[in-house]
Amino acid sequence: MDITAATRAPLKGIKSTTEDLMDQAAELRERLSETANDALKQSKRALGRLQDSTEDVLSDTRQNIRKNPFEAVVIAAGVGAGVGLIIGYLLGSRRR
Numbered sequence: 001m002d003i004t005a006a007t008r009a010p011l012k013g014i015k016s017t018t019e020d021l022m023d024q025a026a027e028l029r030e031r032l033s034e035t036a037n038d039a040l041k042q043s044k045r046a047l048g049r050l051q052d053s054t055e056d057v058l059s060d061t062r063q064n065i066r067k068n069p070f071e072a073v074v075i076a077a078g079v080g081a082g083v084g085l086i087i088g089y090l091l092g093s094r095r096r
């Protein structure tokens with residue numbers, strides 16, 4: 001029996017398995033790349049929608065401030081006072 005022939009058969013099997021694994025890895029890499037690109041596109045679309053919504057809210061807020069400036073000042077002062085009280089309480093409770 002030829003030793004060379006006996007070792008070639010298992011080596012061919014290993015080579016075939018390695019090639020199959022390489023092909024599967026390439027397919028997986030391609031699918032992952034496509035998935036990442038799809039996720040990036042969806043994120044960009046979502047960011048665009050968020051920016052549009054933010055611009056709409058800012059525009060509405062500006063219009064409301066122009067229509068009711070006194071009310072806007074009172075609300076801003078109330079929010080500022082509330083935030084100040086919360087911060088003061090939190091800082092005071094840390095010192096105790």
